[in-house]
Amino acid sequence: xxxxxxxxxxxELRGVSRHxxxxxxxxxxxxxxxxxxxxxxxxxxxxxxTTALRIVAGLEVATSGELLVNESRYNEVPASERxxxxxFQSYSxxxxxxxxxxxxxxxxxxxxxxxxxxKRVDRMLELVGLSVKAKAYPHQLSGGQQQRxxxxxxxxxEPRVLLLDExxxxxxxxxxxxxxxxxxxIQLELGITTLFVTHDQEEAMAISDRVGVMSHGxxxxxxxxxxxxxxxxxxxxxxxxxxxxxxxxxxTAKGKARxxxxxxxxxxxxxxxxxxxxxxxxxxxELLEIVSESDTDATRGIVALKSFLGPMTKIGIxxxxxxxxxxxxxxxxxxxxxxxxxxxFKISSDEVMxxxx
Amino acid sequence: MxxxxxxxxLIALSSTFAFILFVVPLYGAAAYSFKGNGGKGHSFANYxxxxxxxxxxxxxxxxxxxxxxxxxxxxxxxxxxxxxxxLKGQKFKxxxxxxxxxxxxxxxxSLAIGAQVAMxxxxxxxxxxxxxxxxxxxxxxxxxxxxxxLQTVALKTLVEASRSLGASWTRTIxxxxxxxxxxxxxxxxxxxxxLSIGEYTITSLLHWETFPxxxxxxxxxxxxxxxxxxxxxxxxxxxxxxxxxxxxKKRVQQVEVEA
Numbered sequence: 001x002x003x004x005x006x007x008x009x010x011x012e013l014r015g016v017s018r019h020x021x022x023x024x025x026x027x028x029x030x031x032x033x034x035x036x037x038x039x040x041x042x043x044x045x046x047x048x049x050t051t052a053l054r055i056v057a058g059l060e061v062a063t064s065g066e067l068l069v070n071e072s073r074y075n076e077v078p079a080s081e082r083x084x085x086x087x088f089q090s091y092s093x094x095x096x097x098x099x100x101x102x103x104x105x106x107x108x109x110x111x112x113x114x115x116x117x118x119k120r121v122d123r124m125l126e127l128v129g130l131s132v133k134a135k136a137y138p139h140q141l142s143g144g145q146q147q148r149x150x151x152x153x154x155x156x157x158e159p160r161v162l163l164l165d166e167x168x169x170x171x172x173x174x175x176x177x178x179x180x181x182x183x184x185x186i187q188l189e190l191g192i193t194t195l196f197v198t199h200d201q202e203e204a205m206a207i208s209d210r211v212g213v214m215s216h217g218x219x220x221x222x223x224x225x226x227x228x229x230x231x232x233x234x235x236x237x238x239x240x241x242x243x244x245x246x247x248x249x250x251x252t253a254k255g256k257a258r259x260x261x262x263x264x265x266x267x268x269x270x271x272x273x274x275x276x277x278x279x280x281x282x283x284x285x286e287l288l289e290i291v292s293e294s295d296t297d298a299t300r301g302i303v304a305l306k307s308f309l310g311p312m313t314k315i316g317i318x319x320x321x322x323x324x325x326x327x328x329x330x331x332x333x334x335x336x337x338x339x340x341x342x343x344x345f346k347i348s349s350d351e352v353m354x355x356x357x
Numbered sequence: 358m359x360x361x362x363x364x365x366x367l368i369a370l371s372s373t374f375a376f377i378l379f380v381v382p383l384y385g386a387a388a389y390s391f392k393g394n395g396g397k398g399h400s401f402a403n404y405x406x407x408x409x410x411x412x413x414x415x416x417x418x419x420x421x422x423x424x425x426x427x428x429x430x431x432x433x434x435x436x437x438x439x440x441x442x443x444l445k446g447q448k449f450k451x452x453x454x455x456x457x458x459x460x461x462x463x464x465x466x467s468l469a470i471g472a473q474v475a476m477x478x479x480x481x482x483x484x485x486x487x488x489x490x491x492x493x494x495x496x497x498x499x500x501x502x503x504x505x506x507l508q509t510v511a512l513k514t515l516v517e518a519s520r521s522l523g524a525s526w527t528r529t530i531x532x533x534x535x536x537x538x539x540x541x542x543x544x545x546x547x548x549x550x551x552l553s554i555g556e557y558t559i560t561s562l563l564h565w566e567t568f569p570x571x572x573x574x575x576x577x578x579x580x581x582x583x584x585x586x587x588x589x590x591x592x593x594x595x596x597x598x599x600x601x602x603x604x605x606k607k608r609v610q611q612v613e614v615e616a
Contacts (some may be wrong), residue, residue, distance in 0.1 A: 059517050079520045090511060092518035096536035105532070106522030157522060 008035030008193050009070050009160040011056065016065030017217075018051050025051040027217035028065065033161075036191040038184070039222070040204035043214035044240070049197045050165060052214075056195060057163050058082045069160055080109075085154030089166040091146040093138040099149050100125070100134045106157035124152035127186060144175035151183065155190065162187065164196040168203060180207055201241055205229070213237045233269050235355030238282040245288070245325050249281040249354065257281060257354060260299040260319060262347050270354040279354040285314070285328040287349040290337075298344035301325065306339055317343060383591065390585040403585035410582070416571035419484060423567065424553035427491035431499050431549045432542060434492065439503040440534055443512055457500040460493050468493070469559045484565050491553035498552070499545040506541020547601055551594065 011033040018026040026048040033039045041049040054060035056067060058079030067074045074082060085106075093102050103124050107117045125131040128148040138146055147167055154162060164183065168176045184207040187194050198204050204211045205225040212222035213236070221233040232238035239246065249259035251273040255266050259281050266273070266281070273279055291298045304324060305316025313334040316324045327345060329337075337343065393400040407413060442450050460468065472490065473481060480486045515537060519529040535542060557569040572590075576583030 057517075057521055059521070079517075080523050080525060082521075083523070084521060086518070086521040088514050088518060090514055092511065092514040094515065094519070094533050094537075095510075096533075096539075105519070105524070109522055109524040109528060153522065163521075 008191050010035055010068075011161050011193055011195060012066075012068040012071075013052065013056070014066040014068065016052065016055060016067060017063045018048070018055060018060060019063045024217045026055070026062075029214075029217070029219055031212060031219060031222070033193055033195055035193055037209045038187050038194040038196060038207060040196040040198055040208035040211045041214055042198060042201055042204040042211050042241070044199060047214040048217035049199075049214050051217075053163050053165050053195060053197045056161065057084055057086050083157065083160045084163055085157055085159035085161075086163040086165065087147070087150045087154050087167045089169050091138070091143075091150045091170070093146055093149055093153070095138050098135050098137055099130060099141070102138070102149055103153045103156050105153065110157065120156055124156045127155070127189075128152045128182070142175075143171050144179055147171065147179055148182070151186070155186070155192070160193070162192045162194040164194065164198075166198055167196075168198070168200070176203070183207060205241075211241075213240060215240075231267075231269070232282075232353055235270065235280075235282060235353055238353040243285050243326065243328075244282045245285065245323075246280045246282055246355075247322050247325065248357070249279050251275055251277045251279060251354075257352075259283075259347070259352075260322060260325075262297065262299060264347055264349070265351045266354045267351050273354065273356075278357050280357055282353040282355065283347060283349065285326045287347060287352075288325065288327045288345050289348045290327065290329065291344050291346050293342070293344050295344055295346065298346050300342060300344050303337055303339050303341045303343050306334070306337065315343075317345065383588075386584050386591075387588050389581060390588045392581055403579070403581045404589070406579060406582045407585050407589060410575055412566065412571050412575070416566055416568045419566070420554050420568035423484065423487050423491060424550045426485070426488045427495065427553040428546045428549040430488060431492045431495055432546060435496075435499050435503055435545065436535065436538075436542065437530065439500070439507055440512070440516075440530060443504070443507045444516060454500065457496040459496075461497050465558045466562060469562045473563060484567075487556075487560060487563070487565055487567070488553075490559045490563075491549065491556060494556065494559070495545075495549040495552045498548040502544040502548060503538065503541045506538040506544075510537045512537075543601060547598070550597075555590075 011031075013029050013031045016026060016029045017024065025046075029048070029052055031039070031041075031052070041052060043049050051060060055062050058074075058077060062075060069082075094105065097105065100121050103121045104117050107120060112120070121134075122131070125134055128151060130145060130148055130152070133141060133145060133149075138149070141149065147170075150167070167183070168179055171179060180203055183196075187207075196204070196208060205228075208225060210222055211225055211228050213220045213228065215236050221228060221237045223231070223233075228237065228241055232241060238244055247259050249257040249264070251257050251266070252263070253275060254272075255268070257264055257266050257273075257279060264281060266279075293300075299319060301317035301319035303315060304318040305314070305326075307314040307316075308331060309328075311331055312328045313331045315327045315329055315334065315337060317327065319325055325345075390403050391399045391401070393402055438453070442453055446453075463471075469490065472493065473486065476486055476489070480489070512534070515533050516529055519533045520526075524532070555569060556567070557573070560567050561570050561573075568590075572583070572586050576586065
């Protein structure tokens, strides 16, 4: 199966809702995943992202709305006839079958002849780099290897859409990074339309063409990772994606505010605020810069936290009338800064997001 | 002060009790079963009498046949039921649990007469009606054996994985669920088989002849022969248990070797 051999599908959800009694797990979700695109659904627990994925897989029934694959309605198609490959968080490999047999399982269900089955299994094993483990049983594999087998098993049936339900959550950090890159490599190689559900923003940003941020069963914003990070459409997106400081501020004029004795412009996406209104502005740590103590426009505080994160170090500055403010500084530049020391900093962004208090 | 360990004395005490309660009577029965005519000497006379006795083979064959059928029917009924209850019918579990316990609560006489009246006439006239009674009396045990086994596997995700790969429900049950709960199925099968092959009361009430009812009648003619029958039954049960245990172990080893 190569990119040339297959025709990628368009996946579309139109106003899809799923209610469990009075709880709206999914509330009118509209989403289009273009052919060959990898879209991640990102959000906190209970935001409805997994419900959306399960509805696409046919494992959950939508209360209302339409699910379309290449313009065809799929709501009534049973899970076993949807041709969608799914990778689960818990691997879900069949413990009584070998790696080869697991990969072959979907092909046998489709009554594909033995020669073709063998070729496809060998190709999948090669694709995920597990040819030597063909005869092993799931319990003899590491977590990363098991998830590779699960991926191969889902891809072996040449699905219209690949569905990934938090596939990296159960893996340790190092393996997670490797498998993440492998998923993206294989997805690009096969050009398969993919919907990826995760609560890990780094994961979503790293491998997705677009990321949809969900909250309370709704899509707050869907954009490229860069677009999402730099131009969040709502305060929720601004605070959920990336790190953010929430700092009390006062609206001074339309689109302007004063925060930490500095003037900032408020993003149009934040909505309208009245003059004199108290708000919280959301500022990313990298948009704060340390300046000289002599800078009269700067805000002053005391270093209360210094946390080494490898290439970057997180600094926490205690400022009167504000919560602890976080900055990220390159670790090689941070040696001079000590806890308890006085420090001056400025907001270097032209525009910030704000939310009502 | 040195602490005195009670571990070994307790093991010795319980082993002694086990020996007195189980091994001594069995040894006694086995020794008596080899007594010669008039209780003198040792011989295989009682076993020869047993295998040549009228009705021994037909009743044994009937019991084995009914026990196998009861085991199979029980699994056909209970495996899909338990899978459904654990997957989608959680709210019905207490009700089914209660229904499955009823055979332990309802007096056997009421069960036998009541259930027989409810059976279709064509079944009432054949010994195969006993299969249904055997299934009923095994329900409390098979329910628990299968439920315990199903709770140890990630049933929901395995089923969802199988279904999303295009497998039908039948294929999912046969290829995924049954192998995953093999220990529970083996246990349920053995319990049904053991209960069926030893069932006396219902069979006697309904006037059918199986191995246990034949044994009671035969034992009245030859007391040493009756002891030979009980030893034969016990050894048969041991052989069966060992065979099932070895079969399960062999399967596990096979899996390991193949890997």
